[in-house]
Amino acid sequence: MGRKILFITTDQQRYDTLGVNGGTLARTPVLDALAREGVRYERCQPTSVVCMPSRASMLTGQFPSTHGAWMNGVPLAIDAPSVAENLHDAGYATALIGKAHFEPFMDPFGRFAENSLASLGVPTIEQPWFDGRRGVHRGFDYLEFATHGVMGPLHYAKWMMANHPESLGGFYQVVDGELNVNAEGGGDSGAPQVKYNDVAREWYHTDWVADRTIRWLDDQREDRDWFCWMSFPDPHHPWDPPRSEIGRVPWRDVGLPANYPERASEREAIIDQKARHWRAWYDGTLVSNYEAPAKWVPATLTPDQVREVNALNAVEVELIDEAIGRVLSRLDEKGWGDDVDVIFTTDHGEFQGDFGFLFKGPYHVDALMRLPLIWRPARSTKTAPGVVTAPVSLVSLAATFLSVAGKPAPAWVEGDVLPQNDDEARTRGQDATVTEWDSSLFGVDVHVRSVLTKEYLYTEYDKGTLHEGTEGELYDLRDDPLQRVNLFDDSTRVNIRASLHERLRSHADRPGERATPGIVMAPV
Amino acid sequence: MASLRHEIRIAATADAVWSIVTRPESIPEWFPGIVSCTVDGTVRVVKTAIGLEMPEEILTNDPLLRRFAYRITSPVYKFHLGTIDVIALGERESLCVYSTTAEPDTLALIVAGGTVAALAQIKQLAEAG
Numbered sequence: 001m002g003r004k005i006l007f008i009t010t011d012q013q014r015y016d017t018l019g020v021n022g023g024t025l026a027r028t029p030v031l032d033a034l035a036r037e038g039v040r041y042e043r044c045q046p047t048s049v050v051c052m053p054s055r056a057s058m059l060t061g062q063f064p065s066t067h068g069a070w071m072n073g074v075p076l077a078i079d080a081p082s083v084a085e086n087l088h089d090a091g092y093a094t095a096l097i098g099k100a101h102f103e104p105f106m107d108p109f110g111r112f113a114e115n116s117l118a119s120l121g122v123p124t125i126e127q128p129w130f131d132g133r134r135g136v137h138r139g140f141d142y143l144e145f146a147t148h149g150v151m152g153p154l155h156y157a158k159w160m161m162a163n164h165p166e167s168l169g170g171f172y173q174v175v176d177g178e179l180n181v182n183a184e185g186g187g188d189s190g191a192p193q194v195k196y197n198d199v200a201r202e203w204y205h206t207d208w209v210a211d212r213t214i215r216w217l218d219d220q221r222e223d224r225d226w227f228c229w230m231s232f233p234d235p236h237h238p239w240d241p242p243r244s245e246i247g248r249v250p251w252r253d254v255g256l257p258a259n260y261p262e263r264a265s266e267r268e269a270i271i272d273q274k275a276r277h278w279r280a281w282y283d284g285t286l287v288s289n290y291e292a293p294a295k296w297v298p299a300t301l302t303p304d305q306v307r308e309v310n311a312l313n314a315v316e317v318e319l320i321d322e323a324i325g326r327v328l329s330r331l332d333e334k335g336w337g338d339d340v341d342v343i344f345t346t347d348h349g350e351f352q353g354d355f356g357f358l359f360k361g362p363y364h365v366d367a368l369m370r371l372p373l374i375w376r377p378a379r380s381t382k383t384a385p386g387v388v389t390a391p392v393s394l395v396s397l398a399a400t401f402l403s404v405a406g407k408p409a410p411a412w413v414e415g416d417v418l419p420q421n422d423d424e425a426r427t428r429g430q431d432a433t434v435t436e437w438d439s440s441l442f443g444v445d446v447h448v449r450s451v452l453t454k455e456y457l458y459t460e461y462d463k464g465t466l467h468e469g470t471e472g473e474l475y476d477l478r479d480d481p482l483q484r485v486n487l488f489d490d491s492t493r494v495n496i497r498a499s500l501h502e503r504l505r506s507h508a509d510r511p512g513e514r515a516t517p518g519i520v521m522a523p524v
Numbered sequence: 525m526a527s528l529r530h531e532i533r534i535a536a537t538a539d540a541v542w543s544i545v546t547r548p549e550s551i552p553e554w555f556p557g558i559v560s561c562t563v564d565g566t567v568r569v570v571k572t573a574i575g576l577e578m579p580e581e582i583l584t585n586d587p588l589l590r591r592f593a594y595r596i597t598s599p600v601y602k603f604h605l606g607t608i609d610v611i612a613l614g615e616r617e618s619l620c621v622y623s624t625t626a627e628p629d630t631l632a633l634i635v636a637g638g639t640v641a642a643l644a645q646i647k648q649l650a651e652a653g
Contacts (some may be wrong), residue, residue, distance in 0.1 A: 290630075
């Protein structure tokens, strides 16, 4: 037997929401302990700041410009490479429980397997694989899906409809009557996507995902290795945790984030230094992407709304931490505690009030790009605990899973194995990461590339609806960790700009085959 | 209101392609995710793989123009117009164009996403003869 892998993801969780990363709102003792026992990463970046491209990168080990799922709504090709296929080939039992989102949710025709599987009542289906064979869907022989609400065809929604129909109305209606992200306000402050949810805690999707994971683990043979991706839909909006839990973090006691200047004039002066689509969104004159409510204007966000969103987000983070604790306890009870690698991360971040915004979009700053990442190698490996300060990327996860399984990374994997300390990162030359954004929705297209080093965050905007192809942002992270002062046009930074531009050019010119970019099939 | 268009070149005569598109009852054969339908005069009701029933009104089925047009009449749509045009490009080649105009915009995107796979299936059927 080798090492088993528990891969835990959340959705839209900021780096600073964990206690071990300096967070002060949510209590996260389970993840904090996991980090102290393993390797904690201080600069983990996504390949994209929205779900589908980022999750596809976790599965394929490729950047969006390679795997072809370049924006939300573009399905990952059914025969795209999948690390789960390689692990399946290596003899691992493979499961994904919770939120997948490699295929669009909005699918009235039920064309995508993720949306039809619950109706079919089977644990997986056969599909074409990358290498021409056919096998279980994307390499997973067990799939059970959930997302942010209780509408639609996924397993969790069907379970709620069948077992607790009286609680369906407690959840926030994620989309409005026109199927746009809902702008309706709730809670005490009227913040968008907030609702006090009367659902019982044990029926909420966080506990459901943990329960179903435990059930799957209980079914596994003692003598077989497994790869289990446990994927929580929270703390992504809507912020509608069970009402019984919201007293954990009273929102009126919550301070404002460091990057939320309370005076509008100060916020606006900061935003005006950035590329022009920032201010356009803030003022409500342009919504470039589907992921934020089309009818919500960020300039209307109030300090109390920021407080309440952050409080409810923290409640959701605490529930996740406790759910993870239950799963880890079960692993110990089963005697697997020493043989399991646990990797925890998320797909991208969330503004949560930074600069006066909520949600996400083509805005490459820490709020959306600095992610929690923890790797607790199996105890049997006796890996020294540590902290990695070098930039790393979610694109490295696939290679890392394969290294845990003792398998070489195939040629299609673009990311290196995660380093376990800074010396290893230095030796391997892992000193920068790239994040991509491409979107084209209802006549608005935006194309962004960013590179992060230990010292700088550098962004270039390609020609698009609002950009000439000459704009950019440059932040010196040593002097300006909150990324408020844009140095892109600073004449004293010409050389560093050239050097970072060269890194982006190298990324664009990297060798390897690219999939044909997929077609937008739905908004999300 | 959003309007989207997808097209595909097909190595078959326009008549061969049109013979597929013109039969309203054939839609489950070529629109992935539509599992069955009923046709009663100009009213077609399609059923999707997740059990959703969508009523439609057939507006045009013109063999001279080789144009099939319909609208989804579900109340969730403020407006919908779907048009399939088959255009001869040569003796053995044709172009099939599937246009979707709808309000809300989001629904146009979702239906148009489905038409991409529908065109691929029409091509496969036509080229198989």
